[in-house]
Amino acid sequence: MTKAIDIMSLNGVTLAYMGDAVYDQVVRHHLLELGLEKVNDLHKTATTYVSANAQAFILFRLIENDMLTNEERAVVRRGRNAKSGAPPKSADVQTYRHATGFEALLGYLYLNEENERLKQLCAQAFSFIEQRDGKV
Known part of the structure; x- marks a missing residue:
């Protein structure tokens, strides 16, 4: 039997830890759907989505x-x-904190099983x- 997770008691960094993993996986899937196959290209492109900036x-x-x-x-x-x-090194403290907030949101949604959202x-x-980078 698995222990239930009390999501509301988790701190923001813990939520972000989960969100980081979730977002990384979703980004990788998205890049494969875009037709990227070479690992170097996948890694380089993934950083445009997952960096703190x-x-x-x-x-x-x-x-x-x-x-x-x-x-x-x-x-x-x-x-x-x-x-x-x-x-x-690639981000200042304020940018990093905002990125952590984004990851916490994704971790929260994942743990709450709000998959559609x-x-x-x-x-x-x-x-x-993709709009920012002119890919759309």
């Missing part, structure tokens, strides 16, 4: 377009305000990145 950009676009519910905004704040490790937000994220 890209995730912060996505979050800002979701907020700017009023695409998050109040509950989702609260989860983002939990992730953004959580004490986490040092940001990667998760798919919807990921599809929107891909659209934002």
Whole structure:
């Protein structure tokens, strides 16, 4: 028997840990659907979707377009305000925290089994990145 997870008691960094894994897998699947096959190309393209800068950009676009519910905004704040490790060299602290908020949201949706909403937000994220990079 597996232990039930009390999602509301998880801190933002823990939600982001889950969200990072979920988003990475969804991005990889998306890239295969786009027809990419060479591992080097897959890795290079994946970074345009999963970097802290890209995730912060996505979050800002979701907020700017009023695409998050109040509950989702609260989860983002939990992730953004959580004490986490040092940001990667490629991002400043503020960008890293916003990226953590985005990942926390995805982790929360995944653990709550809100799969349709998760798919919807990921599809929107891909659209934002591809429009930004001129791929659409």
